[in-house]
Amino acid sequence: METVEHLLGNKGYKIWTIAPEATVYDAIKLMTEKDVGALPVVEEGRLIGIISERDYTRKVILLDRASKSTRVQDIMTRNVFHINPAMGIDECMRIMSNNHFRHLPVVDDNELVGIISILDVVKAVIDVQKEKIEHLEHDISWGESY
Numbered sequence: 001m002e003t004v005e006h007l008l009g010n011k012g013y014k015i016w017t018i019a020p021e022a023t024v025y026d027a028i029k030l031m032t033e034k035d036v037g038a039l040p041v042v043e044e045g046r047l048i049g050i051i052s053e054r055d056y057t058r059k060v061i062l063l064d065r066a067s068k069s070t071r072v073q074d075i076m077t078r079n080v081f082h083i084n085p086a087m088g089i090d091e092c093m094r095i096m097s098n099n100h101f102r103h104l105p106v107v108d109d110n111e112l113v114g115i116i117s118i119l120d121v122v123k124a125v126i127d128v129q130k131e132k133i134e135h136l137e138h139d140i141s142w143g144e145s146y
């Protein structure tokens with residue numbers, strides 16, 4: 001079974017975060033620079049929320065707020081569902097699908113250690129399936145040679 005820890009080992013543990021008092025403009029700018037769709041909101045080293053492009057469109061654009069004066073803490077999602085590194089990728093896929101999450105922070109021993117996206121999970125599932133197919137093809141071709 002593929003785990004989040006294995007996925008992060010392949011993807012990397014680099015995390016871009018934002019402070020709650022930062023402006024939404026700064027958050028969107030950082031997301032654009034780093035080509036990510038969400039940022040964990042961290043205060044004093046602790047995960048306190050997450051801000052996503054979805055938060056921006058629904059809580060700033062549609063409400064006619066100004067991104068340069070609105071603070072991240074005013075629109076971030078506060079009750080953040082997070083996972084741990086030992087969790088299986090299949091379980092992550094289920095959680096993300098059932099709850100319509102696109103990003104899941106990874107927390108280990110109360111410390112933010114990574115973040116995974118639905119794209120990361122889909123790629124990992126495809127890689128596992130591809131490996132299984134290759135093993136089956138090998139087994140079949142090995143069996144035919146006898």
